[in-house]
Amino acid sequence: MNVKYDFHIHTALSSCALEEMSPNNIVNMALLNELDVIAITDHNSCGNVQSVIAVAKKLGLLVIPGMEVETREEIHVVCLFETVEASKLMQNYVYDSLPKKKNKPSILGRQLLFDAEDNIIAEEERLLSFATTITLEQLIQKTKDLGGVAIPAHIDRPSYSLISNLGFIPPNLPIHCLEISQYAEYNKYIEKYKEHIILQSSDAHELGFIGVCMREFRIPERLKSQLTVKVVLDFLKRIDKV
Ligand SMILES: [Zn+2]
Numbered sequence: 100m101n102v103k104y105d106f107h108i109h110t111a112l113s114s115c116a117l118e119e120m121s122p123n124n125i126v127n128m129a130l131l132n133e134l135d136v137i138a139i140t141d142h143n144s145c146g147n148v149q150s151v152i153a154v155a156k157k158l159g160l161l162v163i164p165g166m167e168v169e170t171r172e173e174i175h176v177v178c179l180f181e182t183v184e185a186s187k188l189m190q191n192y193v194y195d196s197l198p199k200k201k202n203k204p205s206i207l208g209r210q211l212l213f214d215a216e217d218n219i220i221a222e223e224e225r226l227l228s229f230a231t232t233i234t235l236e237q238l239i240q241k242t243k244d245l246g247g248v249a250i251p252a253h254i255d256r257p258s259y260s261l262i263s264n265l266g267f268i269p270p271n272l273p274i275h276c277l278e279i280s281q282y283a284e285y286n287k288y289i290e291k292y293k294e295h296i297i298l299q300s301s302d303a304h305e306l307g308f309i310g311v312c313m314r315e316f317r318i319p320e321r322l323k324s325q326l327t328v329k330v331v332l333d334f335l336k337r338i339d340k341v
């Protein structure tokens with residue numbers, strides 16, 4: 100079975116995303132584009148994940164709880180979890196590692212928290228789009244401890260990426276997946292990083308980009324009727340039983 104995915108989508112909790120990025124708009128756009136699974140990955144927070152999942156459950160879309168964490172080295176890493184609870188534990192860990200700065204909505208944009216009816220229920224006041232004090236290795240380990248998967252984000256980009264900031268992929272880094280941006284040449288990265296699963300996601304900050312990469316991965320046909328977050332994460336963890 101081919102599973103169409105987009106594992107990197109921001110809601111309006113990310114100040115750089117448009118305010119149209121609400122739970123219902125995101126889920127409906129993903130369904131319009133016939134995606135099977137999406138991940139919600141706001142900067143250093145999972146504050147809207149639960150609301151998106153509530154909408155998605157009603158409409159029949161699989162949503163992975165996630166966030167895009169910025170490490171001490173200013174590397175962006177998409178972290179995906181099996182449960183909302185695990186993503187919240189990561190959020191606590193990340194919040195403890197963020198500088199105690201306040202967002203400046205008039206300059207940077209608002210950081211909106213929604214309920215499942217797209218009502219704005221709060222604005223996050225802490226500045227989310229900032230480097231944490233967590234190192235790349237610590238982040239990968241913490242994600243693993245919480246049962247999740249850490250994926251270096253948009254490695255082709257000239258900033259905030261593993262390759263731009265370190266210059267290479269450390270050979271013993273315990274990761275199976277690498278993400279490339281929607282602008283990267285997919286085949287080039289498939290050829291170059293044969294040891295890794297190459298994922299291409301939209302990094303959507305506006306509705307029009309959701310699902311734009313049209314990428315999919317294969318799982319055995321017998322799992323078709325029971326596609327769950329665990330099945331997807333097991334694939335990303337390269338657990339052969341999948
Ligand atoms: Zn990023």
Ligand SMILES: [Zn+2]
Nearest residue numbers: 107109167302
């Ligand atoms: Zn992003």
